[in-house]
Amino acid sequence: MDPLLTPVVQAAGEAHHLATSIEGYVYPNEQNLLWSVLIVVYPYITGLVAGAFIMASLVRVFNVKALTPVYRLALLTALAFLVCAPLPLLFHLGHPERSFQVMITPHTSSPMAMFGFVYAWYMMAVLLLELWCEYRRDLVVWSERERGLKGLLYRVITLGVRDISPAALHLDERMSRIITVIGIPSAFLLHGYVGFIFGSIKANPWWGNVLMPVIFIFSAMASGMALCVVLYKELCWFRRRAVDDACLDEMGKFLFYALLVDFTVEGLDWLHRLYAAEESISVLKQLAQGRLFNTLLVIQLCLGTLLPLLALGATQLMHGRIPVWFRQRIYYNSAFLILIGVLAMRWNVVIGGQLFSKSLRGFATFKMGLEGQEGWLLSAGLILLPFLVLGVLVWLFLPERPAGPDAKKTAAAPTAG
């Protein structure tokens, strides 16, 4: 072929490809979706962090004793997911090597520029500090008991503080509590901020919405708590330990309330959209009934919200009449559905918001590949990675053998291990 003609033919081929996937009119620059599945994974992971932390805070701040067995697991889950949270963002950037600029020259009017600070605050001032206070006593005990690399690691993490007198432990407890009190608004900040990234985009009527941070916070709580339910049951199964029924019942209760509030806020959002019926409502309705029908109405609404809401609601209303084993099945399955539902919600926000044109006159189609920067494989890997990290953390910090006979209550509790 004439080399001069090649670009023409390529352009024609591409035009044909684009034309088949476009319906109505979209601005020419909108024909390719910009934010792909990596940006779906990012808010999903941060949401799980925030939700797991809230679950842990129920023990510390709100004194929900029944949840003690899952306290440490929830904190470690939050840490494992937080460590992995920036990766999808980093992989998505056109110039990942310039990402440090967000930290050294942040543009103060940009919500995205706040990422580094919110993340650093949450990681260093909240989660790591709280974990350190919580584990300090055990670290000292373990560092004396364990040899080799593991022992060295425990010794390093004590940061040289080896005082485990009752007075010192009491202070640890108090500090943990204070940090958790600061941690709750911080967890809200972390995920509310992610919601604000979308909510602040007034150019996009699907995103630009004052309720967006609130929706993100409550869906995060539901997903994080659901993750704790699933992980707790799996860990008990893996270690052949009996599940603490009271703990699981309590988790089921809070999961139900979190999901109820999430459903209410999202319902309010839709009610407001339909009632206010602004310029964009027609295109948004078409989006919900067309391209997002499966992920929004079937997976997110019916499977991920209504079904678990009914099932969990039944366990609350008919608690005594449902046998324990069946209640636990309900909690586990509902939690699993909620996890899928919230992932679908992130998809609907991120991908859905780019499927219609800002001209409000047409739709684009999103086809995801298997490989590459924006393919299935990388994203699936990034969702699985925190579980691997968590596996290592559980091996290190949730040993099957408790730290010692004099271990304080939270440490000695079964904690599924």
Add this chain to the structure above:
Amino acid sequence: MNPVMTRRRMLGALSGALGWIASRPAAHAAKAAVQNLLASSHAPKGYDPTKHKWLMCIDVERCIGCGLCVDACKRENHVPEASSFFRTWIERYVIKVPAAGGNDARGDVLVDSPNGGRDGFPPSAVPREEILKSFFVPKLCNLCEHSPCAQACPVGATFDSPDGAVLVDSTYCIGCGFCIQACPYGCRFLNPETKTAEKCSLCYHRITRGLRPACVEVCPTQARIFGDLKNPVENDPVQEFVRKNKVFTLKPHLGTEPRVLYANIDKEVR
């Protein structure tokens, strides 16, 4: 020397470290301010952006949809050839005759922009007798006074120049795409070669040297009118345009206050 590491000392050290980290942004804010001033652009030395205020006006009734402006823009600015990357493009609006005896004064609206209008437009698929009216609308960066793209950029790589141009420093852009999402007019794209955000710069390399943007230069009907508010010339075309026409901006409800002014557009144009 006290070898005992108490929590008080530990926390003191930690707070110090955190304080140091927290002080970095303040130290670098100064750097960012300098960087904003010295941001790399295609302006020649000696060009003072505070002494100009550029403005673009579009007279929709003059546009014939020939596509020369789109082609000139692509060539002048090395815009990727593919049909999904444009710094400027032309839309064709076809408003159909409403159903006889119906409730609507105007019929359905069909909009298209094949290859951004670069190759002109084929005859409309709507039969002539069904067309109430049809017109072309050139689109480009709206030069927003309150530009949501510059507001959203996390590193300040895209910024409002004092002369009214909204520019991208491609050597500093991290390619996050947030500005592209923030632009209500679909005027930005991520260049697949440079992996950075790109948009109309009003041909900054030209206007800072006393030339007109490429699209204005080639327009055979003078549908695009370009001028400098701070340095009006005799019979200034911009002043004349504003005086003679009722002018509109796109999506005014978003509060972006575009400085691309349109004359004679219909309500269907978004």
